[in-house]
Amino acid sequence: MKYFSFLLLTLFLLPLILYAAQSEYVFFILTQGYPYKQIGFSSRKHEEVCLKFGDKVRIEDEYVRGNITWFRCYREPYFFYLPEGFIVKKATGIHYDSHGNIKIGKEIVDKRNALPVLYRPNDLIPVPLRYSAEGYENRVLLLRKEAEEIFSRMIEDAEKDGVKIRILSAFRSAQYQSYLYYNSIKKRGVLQDSVAKPGHSEHQLGTTCDLTTDEINNVLSQDFENTCAYQWLKEHISYYGVSLSYPKYKERVTGYKYESWHYRYWGKARWEYYQRKYGLFLSR
Ligand SMILES: [Zn+2]
Numbered sequence: 001m002k003y004f005s006f007l008l009l010t011l012f013l014l015p016l017i018l019y020a021a022q023s024e025y026v027f028f029i030l031t032q033g034y035p036y037k038q039i040g041f042s043s044r045k046h047e048e049v050c051l052k053f054g055d056k057v058r059i060e061d062e063y064v065r066g067n068i069t070w071f072r073c074y075r076e077p078y079f080f081y082l083p084e085g086f087i088v089k090k091a092t093g094i095h096y097d098s099h100g101n102i103k104i105g106k107e108i109v110d111k112r113n114a115l116p117v118l119y120r121p122n123d124l125i126p127v128p129l130r131y132s133a134e135g136y137e138n139r140v141l142l143l144r145k146e147a148e149e150i151f152s153r154m155i156e157d158a159e160k161d162g163v164k165i166r167i168l169s170a171f172r173s174a175q176y177q178s179y180l181y182y183n184s185i186k187k188r189g190v191l192q193d194s195v196a197k198p199g200h201s202e203h204q205l206g207t208t209c210d211l212t213t214d215e216i217n218n219v220l221s222q223d224f225e226n227t228c229a230y231q232w233l234k235e236h237i238s239y240y241g242v243s244l245s246y247p248k249y250k251e252r253v254t255g256y257k258y259e260s261w262h263y264r265y266w267g268k269a270r271w272e273y274y275q276r277k278y279g280l281f282l283s284r
Contacts, residue, residue: 026071026087027117028055029198031178051075053175053198054117057087068190085190088199091116099123104146105241105267107205111255114199117174121206124171131155133166133218142171144206147265151209154240163232168220168261169210172203193257202245207265225260233263241266 028051051057060079061072069084091114097103101121109115125148127141143151151167158165172180177198184195202208212218213229224230225248237243245264246256 024059025056025090026059026073027090027199028057028082028086029053029088029117029174029178030086030182031175053178057082083190085185085197088114088117088197090114091119091199094119101144102205103267104144104205104207104265105269109200109202109205111197111200114197115174115204117199119204120173121171124206127167127170128152131167133168133212134214135218136168139169141167141169141209142206143209144171146268147207150240150242150265154236154242157236158229158232161232163228164214165229165233166212166214166218167209168212168218169203170208171206172201174198174201174204177201177204196256202262202264205264207267208245209263210259210261211263212261220261222258222260230260237263241268 030051031053055075057073057075059071060074063070063072070081071084071087073080073082073087093108094102094116095106099122101123102115102119107115121144123145124142125145127143127148129137131152132139132141155165155167175198177196181195181198184192188194196202198204210220211229211233212220212224213227215227215229216223233244242263242265244260245262246254246259248258248260251257
């Protein structure tokens, strides 16, 4: 009897386990539903395959054609093919705190690692209007409470030194990111590298800001590096637990082009370290 059960297990369960291990879930990330024929080719009935942001699809196989990786996907009841640029892998190893947020500074998000595409921190608060870049007053900027306090404090402190820093962009949901991403694909093709893939942007964390200043008419520009605001940040950000995410000459490490305007807050542990070490933070 024991032998029979073992045989049953081997015959029926093992192939199932192996099959599950082979197939992998990903999420479709373009903004609207697209009949599959618009983005690739389908085995059959392609008009009926209409995907929308966040739809879960199962990966069955992958192969490279030219310099694009394609995935054979399955979503009840059809098989179809999607290029790699239109899907994002399921996030793994994510630990949430008791409030359902990922601990600040513990979020791994880069070209390889994605956040859950539907993740939105639940402690987002609006940034006071006076810290928004002029001309962008209609844009509601959201940051996680702790990050809002830090960026506000940093901007106030810079102002005391006669330097004006303003925020252009803060939290972005992965869904909003997908608009930016798709627009960039339309302009530059699927291999574009100017806009982060949805789920792979630090803006989704709610702890990251794009900064600007009057000196460059409050635009988002690489010229930010030539401003007093940039210089001030360079000298002071570490005391606030903030850092420049994509520094110059580090493209091979970060996977992103240099962005003089993009700053991420890494959590209290970092600035407390600097506070202990130098006794500078918040004591000005
Ligand atoms: Zn940015």
